[in-house]
Amino acid sequence: MSEQIKNVGIILKPKAIHDFMTILPNLTEWLRRRKIEIFFAVDETQRLHEIYQTTKIKFNLVTKNEMHSLCQLLVTLGGDGTLIGVARTSKKNSPPIFGINMGNLGFITEFSKHEFHDDLAQVLKGNFETHNVPLxxxxxxxxxxxxxxxxxxxxxxxxxxxxxxxxxxxxxxxxxxxxxxxxxxxxxxxxxxxxxxxxxxxxxxxxxxxxxxxxxxxxxxxxxxxxxxxxxxxxxxxxxxxxxxxxxxxxxxxxxxxxxxxxxxxxxKPSRKHVSLVNNKERLYFKTLKDKFRHGRR
The missing domain is CATH 2.60.200.30 (Probable inorganic polyphosphate/atp-NAD kinase; domain 2)
Structure with a gap:
């Protein structure tokens, strides 16, 4: 069990706006009710204005480097490409990543956009495990x-x-x-x-x-x-x-x-370069192969 999480950074699939018009306001309101400090990259300011339809953004806007050092958890909203983009720029002490899949495939994004809240609630309490993905x-x-x-x-x-x-x-x-x-x-x-x-x-x-x-x-x-x-x-x-x-x-x-x-x-392969992903305990490797690629089916 890890310490309770109070600071969460949210990273969005690049350029998309329409995909986040509902899920992002719902997610940030859900986090605020749990008294979580929310961080976005400062270069997302204009997109946040469009998604929330206001210029009065009440989130912490920081550089991407600061997000890695200030946050205890990073939540990615997108697909595998979004998560990989974060992983490729991770630092030595970067926080674990909770990947929410917004698309159809999502092989390494562990959590579905339709049913992640219960899992994320446990993560915020410190009840989670991670696995390391090498870079x-x-x-x-x-x-x-x-x-x-x-x-x-x-x-x-x-x-x-x-x-x-x-x-x-x-x-x-x-x-x-x-x-x-x-x-x-x-x-x-x-x-x-x-x-x-x-x-x-x-x-x-x-x-x-x-x-x-x-x-x-x-x-x-x-x-x-x-x-x-x-x-x-x-x-x-x-x-x-x-x-x-x-x-x-x-x-x-x-x-x-x-x-x-x-x-x-x-x-x-550097011996100590990796990124930590939050485990989805319901997700098994060979079941995922079958679900995503119809592996082994006749």
Missing amino acids: YKAEILQQDKVVRSGYFVNDAVISKSGISRMFSISLDTELENIYNLAGDGLIVSSPIGSTAYSLAAGGPIVHPGVKGIILNPICPHALTHRPLVLPDTESIYIKIPKGEDEIFLTLDGQEAITVMKNQKIRIS
Whole structure:
């Protein structure tokens, strides 16, 4: 059991307004009746004016960094993408996340918008458990120096910029070459991300408890290139062979980085970088697979 929660930050799906016209006022009023201090990011001010149809907003408006340090709990209203966006910018001491699914899929958002109040009430009392979701690190190296980096929860995708056409990359560990790939690209996926883009590209479903990382070629120009699952202790290096132009590295579909031909990508799993999600005790992994993806049904 944790301490009672008094400060709650609310993070909304980007840009949406209509979706929140009812649920957000109801949620904030529900929290106020329980004497909870409510925090929003200051850059949400205009959207809050439109949702509440008033300029007299009586919430705490802070920077996103301040929200991570001032709040004891973050509530996300959106889908998996909203939650992942928060996770990717989390800090060392960021509070746990209570994910409310506003859409239809919601694989890692644990709670339904139709029935979260009882669970949230228990969380506010300190009656909850969390599980840690690891973040993976992608770094751009130039002459072995890091020039840019970012984190991902689901996947890092390497693809061609500009006109869609086949290109070549080489994949290596610290000690040896994995293979040289010619095709449309590569998905480097976490076990949690194995049910996202990687699954659509023919990759395996990997249980989140497996300490692995998935390499899944996109339309490889060879019958012998199959998805691989490596231990997550490996660092993976992706290089552009001579003659190729720049490529794109996309993290969780939210951040795109241009990689020049004199640079390489290193992907690894930092030992202590993770985000905490509040557990839904009614939600089981294989049941979720069946409900969301019709897994195993005839």
